[in-house]
Structure formats: C-alpha cells, structure tokens
Amino acid sequence: MPHVTLNMVARKAGVSKTTASLVLNGKADRLNIASGTQERVKQIAKELNYQPGHFNPGRLNGKTGIIGVVASQFSSYPNNLWFNHVVTILQLNKYVAIPILLREETRTLNNIVAADGYLLLDEKAVSLFEKVKNSDTKAICCGFQTEKEDFKCIHPNWRDMVNEMVAALYQYNRKAIGLVTKDSQKISTQTIINTYRENYCDRFDIQENICYISENQYTSEAIAKACMSLVDKGVNGVIFESGDMVQKALLERNIRQLLTTRKVLFACYGERPEFNVFEQDGLLIIPENIEAMAQETVNNVLKKTT
Amino acid sequence: MPHVTLNMVARKAGVSKTTASLVLNGKADRLNIASGTQERVKQIAKELNYQPGHFNPGRLNGKTGIIGVVASQFSSYPNNLWFNHVVTILQLNKYVAIPILLREETRTLNNIVAADGYLLLDEKAVSLFEKVKNSDTKAICCGFQTEKEDFKCIHPNWRDMVNEMVAALYQYNRKAIGLVTKDSQKISTQTIINTYRENYCDRFDIQENICYISENQYTSEAIAKACMSLVDKGVNGVIFESGDMVQKALLERNIRQLLTTRKVLFACYGERPEFNVFEQDGLLIIPENIEAMAQETVNNVLKKTT
Numbered sequence: 267m268p269h270v271t272l273n274m275v276a277r278k279a280g281v282s283k284t285t286a287s288l289v290l291n292g293k294a295d296r297l298n299i300a301s302g303t304q305e306r307v308k309q310i311a312k313e314l315n316y317q318p319g320h321f322n323p324g325r326l327n328g329k330t331g332i333i334g335v336v337a338s339q340f341s342s343y344p345n346n347l348w349f350n351h352v353v354t355i356l357q358l359n360k361y362v363a364i365p366i367l368l369r370e371e372t373r374t375l376n377n378i379v380a381a382d383g384y385l386l387l388d389e390k391a392v393s394l395f396e397k398v399k400n401s402d403t404k405a406i407c408c409g410f411q412t413e414k415e416d417f418k419c420i421h422p423n424w425r426d427m428v429n430e431m432v433a434a435l436y437q438y439n440r441k442a443i444g445l446v447t448k449d450s451q452k453i454s455t456q457t458i459i460n461t462y463r464e465n466y467c468d469r470f471d472i473q474e475n476i477c478y479i480s481e482n483q484y485t486s487e488a489i490a491k492a493c494m495s496l497v498d499k500g501v502n503g504v505i506f507e508s509g510d511m512v513q514k515a516l517l518e519r520n521i522r523q524l525l526t527t528r529k530v531l532f533a534c535y536g537e538r539p540e541f542n543v544f545e546q547d548g549l550l551i552i553p554e555n556i557e558a559m560a561q562e563t564v565n566n567v568l569k570k571t572t
Numbered sequence: 573m574p575h576v577t578l579n580m581v582a583r584k585a586g587v588s589k590t591t592a593s594l595v596l597n598g599k600a601d602r603l604n605i606a607s608g609t610q611e612r613v614k615q616i617a618k619e620l621n622y623q624p625g626h627f628n629p630g631r632l633n634g635k636t637g638i639i640g641v642v643a644s645q646f647s648s649y650p651n652n653l654w655f656n657h658v659v660t661i662l663q664l665n666k667y668v669a670i671p672i673l674l675r676e677e678t679r680t681l682n683n684i685v686a687a688d689g690y691l692l693l694d695e696k697a698v699s700l701f702e703k704v705k706n707s708d709t710k711a712i713c714c715g716f717q718t719e720k721e722d723f724k725c726i727h728p729n730w731r732d733m734v735n736e737m738v739a740a741l742y743q744y745n746r747k748a749i750g751l752v753t754k755d756s757q758k759i760s761t762q763t764i765i766n767t768y769r770e771n772y773c774d775r776f777d778i779q780e781n782i783c784y785i786s787e788n789q790y791t792s793e794a795i796a797k798a799c800m801s802l803v804d805k806g807v808n809g810v811i812f813e814s815g816d817m818v819q820k821a822l823l824e825r826n827i828r829q830l831l832t833t834r835k836v837l838f839a840c841y842g843e844r845p846e847f848n849v850f851e852q853d854g855l856l857i858i859p860e861n862i863e864a865m866a867q868e869t870v871n872n873v874l875k876k877t878t
Contacts, residue, residue, distance in 0.1 A: 340646070341656035343845070350647035353671045362685060365659045365669055379668060516849050519832070526825070539649070539845045543822050 337387035345387045351560035368394040383567035420563045428461035431533040434550040440503030444475035444496035447507035490518035509536035643693035651693045657866035674700040689873035726869045734767035737839040740856040746809030750781035750802035753813035796824035815842035
C-alpha cells in the first residue's frame with residue numbers, strides 16, 4: 267500500500283491541494299468553501315485512509331517544529347539510549363529531532379540548526395553549545411548536571427540510587443559495603459558520597475570504606491586496585507559511583523573473577539550492554555530509567571515552544 | 573564569544589539582512605548593490621569572523637538538504653555507530669540528517685520527512701519503508717543486504733571477513749577451526765559458509781565442522797551448546813557468523829570460562845561494547861570498518877541529489 271498524500275486526496279476529489287488542506291484542517295467554513303466540496307474531500311480522505319503528515323511546521327505559528335539534539339557523539343551509552351527515546355517521544359509530539367554533533371576538533375559551531383529548543387546529551391557538548399546560545403535559547407541537559415549556569419538539567423536522583431544500591435546489596439546479605447568513587451567536587455559525586463555516609467555508615471553505625479580515584483589516574487588498573495583494597499579490608503559489597511567505572515574495572519581479569527566466584531557483589535546504576543554478560547554473576551544494576559527522564563525532558567522543552 | 577549571525581553583520585553594516593546575504597553569497601553585482609556597500613559588508617563580516625551557517629537548503633536548487641536516516645531503533649549496535657558516522661559525514665557535506673524511527677507497533681509511516689535520500693540502518697525498517705517509498709526515492713541500506721529489490725546495499729565483504737578470521741586463528745596456532753552459524757538462506761550467511769568451506773576446508777583438506785542454529789532456537793543456551801559440541805570434537809578455534817551470536821554465547825558461564833582458560837579462541841567480525849571485556853581473553857574481533865562504509869554510503873546517496 268503506497269503512502270497516501272494530500273495530493274492524491276485533492277486529485278481524486280477534483281479540488282486543489284490548498285482546498286483539500288483547508289477542508290482537512292477545519293478551516294473551510296471560514297473561507298466559504300461549498301459544503302458539498304467539503305463533504306467530498308472528507309469522504310475521499312476517509313476512503314483512502316489519508317493520514318496527515320506529522321511534521322508540519324506551518325501549524326506551529328512561526329515555530330520550526332524542530333528540536334536540536336546536541337552531543338559530542340551519539341554512539342556511546344547513555345547518549346544512544348537518550349537519543350532513541352527522545353526521537354520516539356518527539357515524533358509522537360509531531361516534532362522532528364535534528365542531531366547536532368559538536369566536537370572541539372571540527373568547526374562544528376556553524377552546524378547549529380535553528381530550532382525551538384535544544385537537548386544536550388553530554389557535558390563535552392555543553393561548553394561548545396554555550397558559545398552559540400542566546401539568552402532566550404531553551405536548552406536542557408539530559409541525564410547529567412552541568413556546572414554551567416542557565417541550563418536546566420534532568421538527571422537521575424543520585425540519593426535514591428545509592429539507597430537502592432545499599433538495599434540491593436543487603437538483600438543478598440552483603441552488609442560490609444564500600445564505595446569506589448572519583449575524587450571530584452561534582453554535585454553527583456558529592457551527593458553519592460554523602461548519601462553513602464548518611465544513609466549507610468551513620469545510620470547503621472558502620473565505619474566508612476571509601477576509595478577515591480583521582481581524575482588523572484582514572485584507569486582500569488587504578489580502579490581495580492582500589493576495589494581490591496576494599497575487598498582486602500573485608501568489604502563484600504562494592505558500590506561504584508558510575509557504570510563507566512565498573513566497565514573499566516571489569517577489563518581486569520582479577521575483578522571479573524571476583525564476580526564469577528561471587529565472593530563480592532558489585533552495585534552501580536545505569537545499564538550498559540557490557541553488563542548483560544555479568545548480571546547473573548553478581549553485578550547489581552539499578553536502572554537509570556532513561557525513558558521516564560526523556561519524557562520529562564521533552565515535556566520541558568516543548569512547554570515553552572508550543 | 574557568541575555566535576556571529578548574519579543579522580549582526582547586517583546591523584553593524586547598516587544594511588538589511590537580505591542585502592548582507594546577497595553580498596556574502598556573491599550575488600550583489602547582479603542586483604546592482606553599490607560597491608561601497610559590498611565592501612563594507614564584506615569588511616564587517618571579516619572583522620566579526622562571520623561563518624555562514626551550513627544548513628542552507630536555498631543553495632541546493634530545490635533540494636531539501638536533508639537525508640533521512642531510518643531505523644527501527646538508534647540505540648543498539650551497530651545502528652548507533654552507523655548513525656554517528658553518517659551524521660558526522662553529512663554535516664561535513666552541509667547536509668542535515670533527520671532520524672526517522674519506523675516500528676510496527678506505532679503508526680510511524682506518517683513520520684516520513686521529505687528528504688533528498690534515505691539511509692536504512694536495519695532490515696526491520698526496510699519493509700515498513702518500502703510502503704512509503706516511490707520508484708524514484710533514493711534509499712541505501714547500511715551494513716546489510718536486504719532481500720527486497722530496489723535497495724542499494726553497502727555491506728561488509730563477508731568473504732574477506734572469513735579469510736581474516738581464519739588468518740587470525742592461525743596466527744595463534746588454532747588450526748582446528750569450526751563454524752557456528754544460523755541455518756539461513758541469507759546471502760551473508762551463505763557467503764560465510766561457502767568461504768569457510770572453500771578457503772579453509774577445501775584448501776587445507778580439513779573436514780568441515782559446522783553447527784547450524786535454526787531461527788526458532790536462536791537462544792544463548794542453543795548457541796553455547798553448539799559451540800561446546802564443536803569443542804568436544806577437538807575444535808580449538810570457533811568462527812561465529814555474527815557478533816550477535818557471540819554476545820549470546822557469552823551470556824553462558826561455561827562459554828566465558830572457555831575464553832578465560834584460553835582453551836579455545838573465538839573469532840567474529842563486528843565490534844561491540846560487550847567485547848572490550850573479553851578481547852584480551854581470546855576473542856578475536858575483525859572490525860567491520862563502519863566509518864569507511866558510512867563514507868561510501870553517504871557518497872552514494874549524495875551522488876544523485878547534488
């Protein structure tokens with residue numbers, strides 16, 4: 267079955283494309299189009315099962331009907347998952363997503379397409395995007411908290427995430443819980459550390475076991491070593507600050523063996539394809555619920571633009 | 573530094589946006605714009621370091637400047653990698669990519685955006701796309717061979733891939749090579765089977781060791797069992813028809829142990845994030861070279877449209 271276009275409806279009804287459009291958009295009465303013509307167009311549209319195209323900037327009163335989705339890359343987790351959900355939700359809202367890649371190495375700033383709003387998928391893209399945004403540009407960060415001002419951010423609730431990780435480890439009777447985290451002042455990291463202290467150490471009167479990884483030694487070896495030092499101290503459940511950190515740790519064979527023997531359980535938030543393989547072996551993954559966050563983000567960006 | 577717009581140039585030069593545009597697009601002489609005005613506009617554009625926007629459908633002589641990228645999802649490998657490369661290359665060619673999700677369950681056919689050409693990322697999207705395409709729609713399949721006619725396909729050279737896998741296994745002295753493959757009539761599968769027979773079994777006079785997985789038992793258990801049956805027959809190098817198959821096999825712990833003990837080496841083509849963890853343990857991965865294929869695909873789709 268070929269796609270039914272407005273043109274096909276108009277031709278079969280013997281009217282112009284404009285007339286057909288006016289009738290099907292409910293504007294015919296205002297313009298004194300004969301009621302017989304109106305009926306005929308509607309009948310034929312029904313017969314042909316005509317579905318008006320979704321992307322219809324005209325309907326938007328001067329808006330573009332476009333939302334720019336900005337990232338330094340679209341192929342890595344969680345950007346790819348965010349992108350997929352955002353495109354789905356925008357399509358359902360009759361908007362078109364336009365992917366915009368911003369990278370230092372290319373003169374990509376000229377590629378910013380005019381849009382009603384922008385969704386930013388990663389921190390790398392934020393500083394480049396800042397150079398081109400105006401004061402009235404609607405821009406929302408998806409899944410992370412930038413330190414730049416003027417950007418609304420929809421991100422996971424890190425406090426809840428830590429509580430869920432502690433609960434998951436408890437469920438498997440792993441009550442000696444340590445934390446491996448970056449040595450960072452970022453809000454997300456600080457929230458995770460504070461929640462671990464307050465809702466686990468203080469609450470159960472347990473001594474804290476935190477290993478800090480500095481930014482300049484963020485390697486799989488360093489992370490694996492930090493993890494092992496916790497295990498040597500008797501820790502049997504390890505919370506990692508991020509999925510990225512677990513992924514790096516798992517590159518080390520001794521860490522993979524910890525999981526296989528189930529001597530220790532790991533917990534992190536954020537799904538990744540790599541984790542499917544290990545989930546059954548003792549990697550507890552708290553989902554980020556990107557789909558719900560994407561819905562919230564799209565609601566936010568469309569609020570101002572419709 | 574804020575992004576310099578055409579408007580800013582026009583305002584500073586004291587001319588209209590139209591005049592500024594005509595001057596900077598080299599059309600001023602034809603329209604008798606005073607040479608003093610021309611000089612002033614050019615000088616100010618230079619001072620402000622004005623970079624004209626890339627997305628400029630007007631320049632394209634009636635073309636949209638848009639390439640639709642069609643998929644049933646953008647979040648899984650290799651679709652996400654294809655998408656990333658394609659967006660990059662299209663941006664460099666001053667085209668805009670518009671992602672189009674086509675899925676059975678939603679009435680997505682109305683979401684097809686008019687474009688100069690379409691790139692299809694997966695087979696699932698092809699049959700839905702077929703319903704909306706016209707005879708003159710330029711559409712190219714990225715990375716796979718569809719059985720539908722009328723679609724040009726840019727895909728890996730499976731023959732070369734098998735030869736590279738055999739060579740990689742030989743390099744590690746694994747000369748008893750078996751093949752795990754789907755029981756399928758698809759061109760890709762048949763090419764892989766034939767190459768294994770001709771360039772390995774026949775050439776070295778070795779008996780073939782093929783395990784076929786039928787479509788309706790395509791589970792990780794079945795694949796793991798097939799793999800184990802080959803190992804029991806003395807196979808020490810296993811070629812898998814696809815990365816997807818290896819990923820499923822690795823969900824089984826006994827298969828992961830085969831790798832860790834390096835009793836057997838696995839080979840497949842196509843990178844996946846899951847494989848990073850196992851690569852050092854004896855998983856030989858022949859890259860698909862998606863970036864080069866994406867370049868070829870974009871060259872092809874733009875050929876007819878520029």
